[in-house]
Amino acid sequence: MDLYEYQARELFAAYGIPVPDAAVVRTPEDARAAARTLGGGTVAVKAQVKTGGRGKAGGIRLAANPAEAEERAAEIFDLEIRGHSVCSVMVARGVSIAREYYLSVLLDRGTGDYLVMLSAEGGVDIERLAAERPEALTRASVDPIDGLDAERSREIVEQAGLPAEARDGAADVLLRVWDLFVAEDATLVEINPLVSTGTGQVLALDAKVTLDDNARFRHPEHDALVDPCDVDPLEQKARARGLNYVKLDGQVGVIGNGAGLVMSTLDVVAWEGRRFGVRPANFLDIGGGASAEVMANALEIILEDPQVEVVLVNVFGGITACDLVANGILHAFTLLAERGTPITRPLVVRLDGNNADLGQEILDHLASTVTPGLIERVETMDGAARRAARLAAGDAAAGVDEDPPPGERDVVAAGEGWEI
Amino acid sequence: MSIWLRRESRVIVQGMTGSEGRKHTQRMIYAGTNIVAGVTPGKGGMGKEFNDKVKKPVFDTVREAVNQVGADVSVIFVPASAARSAVLEAVDAEVPLIVVITEGIPVQDTLHVLAHARRKGVSRILGPNCPGLISPGRANVGIIPANITKHGPIGLVSKSGTLTYQLMFELKKIGFSTNVGIGGDPVVGTTHIDALAAFEEDPETRAICLIGEIGGDAEERAADFIRDHVSKPVVGYVAGFTAPEGRALGHAGAIVTGSSGTARAKREALEDAGVRVGRTPHETADLMRRVMRELG
Numbered sequence: 001m002d003l004y005e006y007q008a009r010e011l012f013a014a015y016g017i018p019v020p021d022a023a024v025v026r027t028p029e030d031a032r033a034a035a036r037t038l039g040g041g042t043v044a045v046k047a048q049v050k051t052g053g054r055g056k057a058g059g060i061r062l063a064a065n066p067a068e069a070e071e072r073a074a075e076i077f078d079l080e081i082r083g084h085s086v087c088s089v090m091v092a093r094g095v096s097i098a099r100e101y102y103l104s105v106l107l108d109r110g111t112g113d114y115l116v117m118l119s120a121e122g123g124v125d126i127e128r129l130a131a132e133r134p135e136a137l138t139r140a141s142v143d144p145i146d147g148l149d150a151e152r153s154r155e156i157v158e159q160a161g162l163p164a165e166a167r168d169g170a171a172d173v174l175l176r177v178w179d180l181f182v183a184e185d186a187t188l189v190e191i192n193p194l195v196s197t198g199t200g201q202v203l204a205l206d207a208k209v210t211l212d213d214n215a216r217f218r219h220p221e222h223d224a225l226v227d228p229c230d231v232d233p234l235e236q237k238a239r240a241r242g243l244n245y246v247k248l249d250g251q252v253g254v255i256g257n258g259a260g261l262v263m264s265t266l267d268v269v270a271w272e273g274r275r276f277g278v279r280p281a282n283f284l285d286i287g288g289g290a291s292a293e294v295m296a297n298a299l300e301i302i303l304e305d306p307q308v309e310v311v312l313v314n315v316f317g318g319i320t321a322c323d324l325v326a327n328g329i330l331h332a333f334t335l336l337a338e339r340g341t342p343i344t345r346p347l348v349v350r351l352d353g354n355n356a357d358l359g360q361e362i363l364d365h366l367a368s369t370v371t372p373g374l375i376e377r378v379e380t381m382d383g384a385a386r387r388a389a390r391l392a393a394g395d396a397a398a399g400v401d402e403d404p405p406p407g408e409r410d411v412v413a414a415g416e417g418w419e420i
Numbered sequence: 421m422s423i424w425l426r427r428e429s430r431v432i433v434q435g436m437t438g439s440e441g442r443k444h445t446q447r448m449i450y451a452g453t454n455i456v457a458g459v460t461p462g463k464g465g466m467g468k469e470f471n472d473k474v475k476k477p478v479f480d481t482v483r484e485a486v487n488q489v490g491a492d493v494s495v496i497f498v499p500a501s502a503a504r505s506a507v508l509e510a511v512d513a514e515v516p517l518i519v520v521i522t523e524g525i526p527v528q529d530t531l532h533v534l535a536h537a538r539r540k541g542v543s544r545i546l547g548p549n550c551p552g553l554i555s556p557g558r559a560n561v562g563i564i565p566a567n568i569t570k571h572g573p574i575g576l577v578s579k580s581g582t583l584t585y586q587l588m589f590e591l592k593k594i595g596f597s598t599n600v601g602i603g604g605d606p607v608v609g610t611t612h613i614d615a616l617a618a619f620e621e622d623p624e625t626r627a628i629c630l631i632g633e634i635g636g637d638a639e640e641r642a643a644d645f646i647r648d649h650v651s652k653p654v655v656g657y658v659a660g661f662t663a664p665e666g667r668a669l670g671h672a673g674a675i676v677t678g679s680s681g682t683a684r685a686k687r688e689a690l691e692d693a694g695v696r697v698g699r700t701p702h703e704t705a706d707l708m709r710r711v712m713r714e715l716g
Contacts, residue, residue, distance in 0.1 A: 002666070051666070052678070107527060109636040109673070112534045112607050127678050144531040145539070185526055187606070214672060215526035217501050246667050259604055259670025260580020260633055261701075263659040267683075268700050270662045280662055285670045318565040318585035353568060353589055381586075382702050 001211045002050045006090045007225050008189075008207035015180040017173055018203035022092035024048065031073030034091040035066035042094030045072040049084040050230065057081045062094065087229035095205060100193035101162060102126055102137075103174060105181045107188075114142040114181075116174065118160040122193030148178040169202025170194065184222075185215030234301055241297045243284060250279025251392040252385075253302035253311040255295075257320060259285050265314045268385040275400055276393030281308045288319055292331030299332050300341060312388040313349045314381055322351040322359030329375075330366050346391055348376050350384035422555030422598040423575065423618035423625070424517055424544065425493070429559055430456045432485045432515075434506050435497035437463050437478060444497065444521075444563050446470050451566035453559045456489045482513040493517045495552060495561045500524040503548065507533040511543050519561050520547035520609070527606055527672070534609050545609025549671070551581035551601035556588075562601065564588075570595040574708065575622065577615035578631035579604050579638075579671070583659060583701060587629060590705035594712055597625045604671025606635065612642035620650050627653045627711050629704070630695065632686050634660030635673045639686035643693035653711045656695040657704040658686045 003011070006024040013019055023034040035043045047059030054060055059081050063069035073089050080086075100122030108115040119129065119137045130137050138160035142148050153174045157167050173194065181189050188210040196202050211222055228236075238245035244259075252269045256262035266280040273279060282302060286294050302311055315325045329349065336343055351359040360377060367375040378384035390397040431448070435441040436458025449455055449470055457477045458468055464480030479485040482494060494510045496503065496519065503522045510518045511533065518537075525548045537543045546553060552562010557571040564581070569588040572595020578584040581601055588599060600615045602608050612630055619625040628650070632639035639658060646654055660674060661683040668675040676682050687697050696711070698704025 107531070107606055109606050110641065112531055144535040182528065185528055187527055212526050212528065214500065214524045215528070244670055246669060248664065258580060258582025259674060260631070260659050261582035261586060263633060263663065263669050263674065264583060264701055266662040267659060271699065283669050316582055316586050316589070318568065318582060319563060353585065354565065380702060382700050
């Protein structure tokens with residue numbers, strides 16, 4: 001889970017990492033009041049969104065006084081920053097910046113160590129800095145068992161060439177960031193920029209923290225950090241029902257089993273729909289179990305998305321038997337009718353693997369009892385994605401020639417025609 | 421031959437008395453795996469019955485199991501909250517191959533146990549959050565379905581369980597020496613590269629299938645390794661071209677961060693290293709059939 005800056009800032013404060021005084025507000029009027037409480041002087045008004053590029057998008061503005069803070073906040077609340085609407089803004093007391101630095105602690109996925117990244121140049125696009133001038137970014141690995149102590153922290157700060165007056169402060173911040181990282185089960189803590197002020201104090205002007213969702217069981221307090229404003233209502237509903245659902249913005253709803261197979265299904269849908277502007281509407285992994293209830297819940301969630309024109313069910317029965325999956329679909333029709341939300345948009349189903357014959361029989365029987373065309377069974381994954389894409393495209397697909405069947409299509413040459 | 425697993429491998433199951441552990445132990449026994457014991461703290465001495473009057477002893481600790489019955493593989497089905505100590509126990513008992521099926525282990529626990537295993541230098545850890553490995557017709561350790569393919573000349577390594585099953589099924593007429601599921605977590609004990617190196621050495625493996633997905637740069641590093649060290653033909657597949665930035669899709673490690681970890685970068689790296697990459701699982705299987713025809 002990514003935290004908002006204001007939540008990360010509160011965590012920072014709890015671990016003794018110096019941060020500017022600030023308040024988080026949800027209306028422009030409250031922004032004015034907050035600026036007044038902060039002394040009435042210059043404040044930074046900052047959009048609280050979980051995406052990068054906030055400054056460039058106009059989501060961080062300075063205001064010289066409370067009235068201006070209200071105006072800037074009103075402008076920021078109207079923004080949509082890379083698809084994220086702004087629910088809250090942070091009003092932070094202005095700081096006189098002498099120098100800016102960059103600091104982060106993260107996982108090194110390649111080596112299985114932790115990685116500290118520190119640069120004497122802050123406020124930068126760090127990916128760009130790493131690519132263009134790697135020498136300006138100190139990368140220090142930290143052993144997972146030994147961890148980071150004061151001495152190593154000091155070493156890293158010196159290695160990064162921070163100015164002498166900032167070294168004590170920066171080494172202390174790094175040590176505290178490490179404590180936070182470990183104690184809170186974070187996977188990323190990033191401060192960009194970390195600054196030193198004219199008076200030599202080192203403080204975090206920004207705060208980015210990602211917490212490990214897998215560690216929730218030992219951090220019940222992290223539940224309080226889930227911001228309702230932030231969560232897509234369908235995703236929230238799916239989570240409450242134990243479904244792994246990510247909302248996208250296409251027209252083909254996708255249900256499958258296994259993360260890899262579902263990701264792959266999205267890709268194939270996007271490919272098959274490329275000429276009609278058809279895209280996958282969601283990621284939904286029903287996992288190993290495909291009981292009637294799981295299937296009904298999955299279908300219900302997906303069909304609540306008004307953009308969905310057609311649902312593609314793609315299941316490979318490895319451990320799960322296909323007849324169980326087919327029965328799940330069968331019962332889902334009944335269950336959803338009973339819940340008052342009968343299935344009216346077409347389902348394209350591909351079942352393969354264990355007991356595929358039995359599953360296909362059940363489906364064919366079901367198809368014969370519902371509105372003709374409501375359930376279509378297709379033998380292959382590629383064929384099913386193709387059928388679903390054409391159905392979703394409707395008239396747009398009418399004039400377009402069919403590709404040759406996937407099985408007979410010549411395999412694409414390297415680098416050709418991959419853009420989806 | 422197969423890699424890492426033999427018909428004779430002596431396998432213990434940590435968490436055998438739990439519902440998942442029991443279910444999959446039964447499946448592993450059916451697949452011919454030489455299961456020698458289970459380990460559940462507090463349930464030592466009880467023994468566990470399986471179908472056809474098969475009975476397996478249960479020990480309190482891995483050390484006891486190793487001392488009493490001998491074991492060279494441990495497969496772990498304990499809940500995520502108990503996984504750290506379970507893996508550490510197997511590492512300390514110096515079990516050569518530890519297969520961690522458990523999903524949802526905090527990544528800091530994973531880093532800790534992997535670092536511990538590196539220091540001891542005895543155990544290979546497969547996973548966590550992986551389906552295990554199978555040498556079809558010989559032994560099956562984990563949750564990969566045993567009856568959808570047969571033994572043969574392809575070695576397969578994959579981050580994804582279901583994509584592995586899909587390819588096993590599509591290529592069942594050719595068959596596999598070993599299928600290795602390395603898992604979808606951000607950090608795993610065994611990488612594509614480890615499997616590629618082992619398949620390159622394995623005389624029975626004639627061609628290699630590599631399945632990757634978004635997140636990290638394991639596929640890019642695998643591509644570098646293939647260029648320099650793999651002489652056998654490699655066919656690849658990468659999932660996640662449509663993944664939105666910053667969202668994990670199902671697997672904790674399947675996430676595009678900024679501009680890194682994209683499917684496109686992985687596909688390009690693999691193709692640059694001479695790997696033939698399929699656009700769908702089905703096309704990947706087609707490519708592998710071609711490779712096998714070319715090999716004669």
